[in-house]
Amino acid sequence: MPATLSAIYRYPLKSGQGQPLQSAVVTASGLAYDREWMIATPEGQYLTARTHPQLLQLKAEPSEDGVSLQAPGMPPIFAPHSALQQIHTANVWDDHFAARSGASEVNQWLSAYLEQSVILMWVGPESHRRIRRRPDVPINFSDGYPLLIIGEGSLAELNHRAGMNFEMLRFRPNLVIAGTEPFVEDSWQIIQIGDIRIELLKPCERCIITTLDPQTQEKLPKGEPLRTLAKFRRAGDGVIFGQNAMAHTFGQLHLGMPIKIIKSSSAG
Template structure:
């Protein structure tokens, strides 16, 4: 008779073996899912332009390369919309209320950012101000009130003089201060932002993607074409059909991975002439967008461009291929 030996199922060796087998299966399943996702991505175009807007509603920076971070595009140690102006009651200010904000140019000079506006001296502010507890403040963006760093009296005086109004302050979202969570945004439709999808002072999320083909289709309907700057997009795509971005659920550019949230609904801000600092009297291009870009479930505001958030960081460049996972 042949004797068979067996391992006690409760022995340390058996338990370790079971755990190892489970970990291997889990790893294998994760690897398969990752491969499956990568295999369904497809080339949809290339990065045509990149824009970073350091100060909300001010002029931005057209750049050739930038880093995708959790809280927005980063270039030259500044991150998209990490500064914002507030009114005397602590509420953020945009081109909706002050179209002249479009005429304020931002430029980077070493560790300083310069603000230039018609008829004004250059105002210089540090790119990385030290966190001084005596300068901690708060600002309200949409329905969120978050902690910020007050940028001081000099730039506040500069802003008050330019806009001819009292009580304006400039706020900075220093790296260690709380950020707004897109999942808490209040909209009239269900949006898919997840807890941990962070942003600083953008209206909703940290990225907006738009294609040149979509802009071209809009401009074909307008008597006076408008530039891409009217729409404050961060990543401009080329080589795809008009409104192809509507069907992208995820995109990958280099190592950076971005996840689509919802359509970017447009308001009166897009009617501001970015070179004159004035609203269009016929409310174009908003009026034309309403004729062909009203979509469920977004109600009376037309959709133009797609809101994205970041899943994996990475450097991106103008000319990089864009791969997309379709909805």
């Protein structure tokens, strides 16, 4: 069975709901609109579902003009780019870079939902954030890389070992690959999907967000799936699942496109 692109997900708001897509545009900083917005303290320090699990129920719908937000128990609200004109220093994993803020009505809405003072930040055109190990590659508000790739076979193997049925969205990938053996993506170095060439850079270390149900925020018992991953996917002090990646060429992806392996470690 040939390897194919079986799912595409984007996360317009950092730690917010994932959106399954039929197609997506790939840019230098990842999928278009992926993690272009985030919620932060008034000082610009990022917030995630690690400490604020209710973020997982925030739905963000991006457009050329801004982003629409929906949350349980809240009326929907729109944050236009025109209201996000203040240059504001953002802090994501000790990367300090220019972004935008300023939508006071939206900030009040978010603060009411999270029950603390927060602001909405947009990556904007001023951002100079780059991958630390690849200073020529831009990224938005993701933890460290533009893309995350996971094989369906890898999830199936994890589910088998754990005796559970973890859903893919729990791991927040951008691109999901069908028709491969478990963890074969660990060996991939360069792949091509249509005209888009993608370099796989390093394994993704997983955190406690994976223990939270993406729909209900409920935490799995015994620290799953991290507990099972620790038995066979340990790396240093953490566990790994999925591969961080970046694109060298850009364009549009569609579900069902074949995956061509250009270079892998097994091939030298």
